[in-house]
Amino acid sequence: MTSSFTRRGFLAAGAALGSLGLLPQLGRAQSSVLSLVAGTRSLDINGRAASVYGLSNGLGGQGLILDPDQRFQVQLTNALDVETLIHWHGQIPPNAQDGVPDMPMAKLKPAETRNYDFAPQPGTHWMHSHIPTQEMQLLAAPLIVRSAKDLTEDRQEVVMFLHDFSFLTPEEVLAQITGGASMAGMGHDMSGMSHGGDMGGMDMSTMSHDGMAQDTMAMPGMAMDLNDFNFDAYLTNDRTLADPQVVKVDIGGRVRLRIVNASAATTYWIDTGGVEAALVAVDGHDVVPIKGRRFGIAMAQRLDIVLDLPAGQGAFPILALREGAREQTGLILATAGAAVLRLDDLAAVASPAFDLDLAQESQLRALVPLPDRAAAKAEMVMLAGSMAPYVWTINGQTWGSHQPITAKTGDRVELMFHNMSMMGHPMHLHGHAFQVVQINGTRFAGAVRDTVYVPPMSQVTIAIDAGEAARWMLHCHHMPHLATGMMTEFAVQAS
Secondary structure: OOOOOOHHHHHHHHHOEHHHOEOOOOOOOOOOOEEEEEEEEEEEEOOEEEEEEEEEEOOOOEOEEEOOOOOEEEEEEEOOOOOEOEEEEOOOOOHHHOOOOOOOOOOEOOOOEEEEEEOOOOEEEEEEEOOHHHHHOOOEEEEEEOOHHHHHOOOEEEEEEEEEEOOOOHHHHHHHHHOOOOOOOOOOOOOOOOOOOOOOOOOHHHEOOOOOEOEEEEEOOEEEEEEOOOOOEEEEOOEOOOOOOEEEOOOOOEEEEEEEEOOOOOOEEEEOOOOEEEEEEEOOEEEEEEEEOEEEEOOOOEEEEEEEOOOOOOEEEEEEEEEOOOEEEEEEEEOOOOOOOOOOOEOOOOEOOOOOOOHHHHHOOEOOOOOOOOOOEEEEEEEEEEOOOOEEEEOOEOOOOOOOEEEEOOOEEEEEEEEOOOOOEEEEEOOOOEEEEEEOOEEOOOOEEOEEEEOOOOEEEEEEEOOOOOEEEEEEOOHHHHHOOOEEEEEEEOO
């Protein structure tokens, strides 16, 4: 394959995942099998060492960038001392390669290697363990699949990979959140937890007797629960604002931010400050551009935001603000020689809740929508649960006692998520891209996605063209909700 490059497009090779140590090979399709290793690594979290998991590529960095038309030919090795399995979030592989334990493939044993080979979907995606405690321990990384257009546009690319982090083990975090409740009906085991751990300087002043963060927002006649745990740190590309990544940019240049919310239980507002911005893609799918300087992103979602930097020298913080709280993380875009000021990890005021009225989602319009056709089947999917007892359900059931949602290959299916709980739920469907077609009773041709946020007391309808005949996971991507069983399956049968 041959490609032409602008200077700024070529510089994207160093900037896109530079902080994660990956320099993608540009200008030719890679024919060799790529290496990916699930293992342990160490981070410095505000001066304190932390042992976490990670997904290392053949160059020693985290994550993968694929060239246009390059197949996803990956050799995954488990270098952990526990079993694991990786899900390729946003991709549509054959079901056997989807990366969900025992659906149908077993987890990789320690030292085991498995090969993957499929045609990837272009866009901003990611990969992560489908064992909740392992994802909470940062077993996740970016997965960027570039289009031919990406390589010719006169802009720089920068990845923002967001995490929430605790010095506690995932088991201890879940025990505090759930008040010690069992992981209800969860078919995924709770292996892969970190070793040791302590309270990590956690602020207990906002915790109730059962360890839940009392971070709520008032709604008429009721209280909404936004954050059910206060993490020790919020990371962008493995770093806090005490030592943020500083990305060198051109004066007056254009930057495409590829933002992935890999957090276990945190929604953010992306704030571009004084820089003009446009949201151009969600979950790897192009949308009609929306201008603004603040955009929300729920767990597992992705945003592509294009920035036009002002003329003149300067440093431009791009922040991720925790909803309903003051915590913030981010990185800094800086021209050569610009003064870079230190930023505090607490904002002056708390950020509001994200998209309670679905105003952002309602604005999105897919550039390439699904074909217009009638649905062969429409079904309501009830989302419910409570903080005490800490139980979250789909159609009144947790995983193990669930009733599959059924469809036939090729059929158009509409699912209406009806959230009757007081927490929002980012709902993710494996093996498919869907389109948002209705919000609270109003029809429209919305964004194509794989993860949609459903706020409390709201209704969001998605349209799906059922794919491969197989069992596909459908679940909330809030890890404590998933760990306690908020999962079902989209069971597709041959026509």
